[in-house]
Amino acid sequence: MTAPATPLAGLLARRIAANGPITVADYMAEALGHPTHGYYRSRDPLGARGDFTTAPEISQMFGELIGLWAAVVWQQMGSPDLVRLVELGPGRGTLMADFLRAARMVPGFKQAIRLHLVETSRPLRDRQKQALAESGVTIGWHDDLAAVPDGPMILVANEFFDALPIRQLQRLPGGWHERLVDLDEDRMGFRFVVSPGRSAGAALLDPVLRESAPVGAIAEICPAGLAISGAIGARLKAEDGAALLIDYGTARSAAGDSFQAVKAHKYHDPLADPGEADLTAHVDFQALARAATEAGAVAHGPVEQGAFLTALGIEARAETLKQSGARDVDAALRRLIDAREMGSLFKLLALTSPTLDGSPLGPLPGFGG
Numbered sequence: 629m630t631a632p633a634t635p636l637a638g639l640l641a642r643r644i645a646a647n648g649p650i651t652v653a654d655y656m657a658e659a660l661g662h663p664t665h666g667y668y669r670s671r672d673p674l675g676a677r678g679d680f681t682t683a684p685e686i687s688q689m690f691g692e693l694i695g696l697w698a699a700v701v702w703q704q705m706g707s708p709d710l711v712r713l714v715e716l717g718p719g720r721g722t723l724m725a726d727f728l729r730a731a732r733m734v735p736g737f738k739q740a741i742r743l744h745l746v747e748t749s750r751p752l753r754d755r756q757k758q759a760l761a762e763s764g765v766t767i768g769w770h771d772d773l774a775a776v777p778d779g780p781m782i783l784v785a786n787e788f789f790d791a792l793p794i795r796q797l798q799r800l801p802g803g804w805h806e807r808l809v810d811l812d813e814d815r816m817g818f819r820f821v822v823s824p825g826r827s828a829g830a831a832l833l834d835p836v837l838r839e840s841a842p843v844g845a846i847a848e849i850c851p852a853g854l855a856i857s858g859a860i861g862a863r864l865k866a867e868d869g870a871a872l873l874i875d876y877g878t879a880r881s882a883a884g885d886s887f888q889a890v891k892a893h894k895y896h897d898p899l900a901d902p903g904e905a906d907l908t909a910h911v912d913f914q915a916l917a918r919a920a921t922e923a924g925a926v927a928h929g930p931v932e933q934g935a936f937l938t939a940l941g942i943e944a945r946a947e948t949l950k951q952s953g954a955r956d957v958d959a960a961l962r963r964l965i966d967a968r969e970m971g972s973l974f975k976l977l978a979l980t981s982p983t984l985d986g987s988p989l990g991p992l993p994g995f996g997g
């Protein structure tokens with residue numbers, strides 16, 4: 629028998645040996661969020677020396693344009709004196725630092741902002757504090773959205789929902805069964821199995837998908853994501869505001885196994901090194917939109933990232949940056965908007981209060997407009 633691949637693999641192997649296989653969601657929750665060995669608890673995973681790079685880390689243009697987008701939404705809300713600016717999973721605080729710099733361009737907006745960062749990782753909270761030290765806004769950190777005080781709200785989340793635990797269901801001839809993580813042959817590693825009984829989770833699947841998926845198909849549900857989207861929807865029903873959810877995933881609920889691991893910028897076996905590789909799944913935007921609208925918000929989109937950033941004037945912003953001597957601007961622009969890079973796979977879903985007129989994803993005045 630070999631040693632467990634990681635300390636967390638040892639803990640999970642003992643748990644499974646004692647109590648039986650666990651859901652993919654339990655495995656993912658432990659691998660990412662275990663208090664001592666969880667991937668996000670112990671490290672800063674971002675950047676060239678980390679495991680993956682995100683849009684705000686590629687270029688300042690991303691956060692700036694989101695800031696400009698938010699300023700327009702704030703004006704549509706009637707320019708309230710106080711707005712709760714909420715970011716879910718702010719990473720290194722880069723998006724928010726760029727956002728707040730751009731927000732200064734709109735008189736009154738920055739003064740109205742109370743910033744609330746929802747972040748469970750202590751190392752990343754420290755990074756956020758550093759990144760925003762000069763921002764001139766009051767910041768509160770919270771473990772979850774429920775802890776953010778009431779009030780008019782603008783919320784942004786970039787690559788947050790893809791990190792929330794998913795359950796996987798598989799269709800067998802008699803119905804949908806839960807996909808589980810069990811011990812493999814040598815009882816140190818892991819493998820997927822399927823629960824013998826049918827899963828009640830089928831009730832959470834998109835109705836069309838539930839009926840039409842072929843035998844053998846795998847479908848995913850993200851209970852934590854649906855709960856958070858529902859909570860955002862309830863807040864937007866109660867008070868004015870908007871939310872912008874940015875992630876990679878599908879516009880419509882579809883069958884498929886998107887559970888994946890990335891380590892040092894390369895794909896990795898998701899069951900191989902729990903706690904030491906980033907685990908994600910594609911975001912089902914249709915399901916998130918449904919959860920928010922059932923709670924009373926209005927959903928817009930999703931639209932593709934390339935189209936959204938182009939409508940906001942990213943090309944004009946890139947020109948200005950180049951003229952001021954910034955380097956590698958064209959490469960960053962391509963990564964963000966090209967359909968073969970992040971431009972098409974990444975999408976934006978906007979959620980708004982029913983009182984807000986029009987779509988916040990329509991043509992907007994950008995840096996060029």
Ligand code: SAH
Nearest residue numbers: 668682717718719746747748749786787791
């Ligand atoms: N938005 C950032 C970081 C994306 S990585 C960027 O675009 O660069 C995912 C972020 O979500 C990290 O900050 C991570 O610590 C945080 N996170 C993951 N799961 C979380 C949870 N359940 N609650 C709060 N924050 C979480």
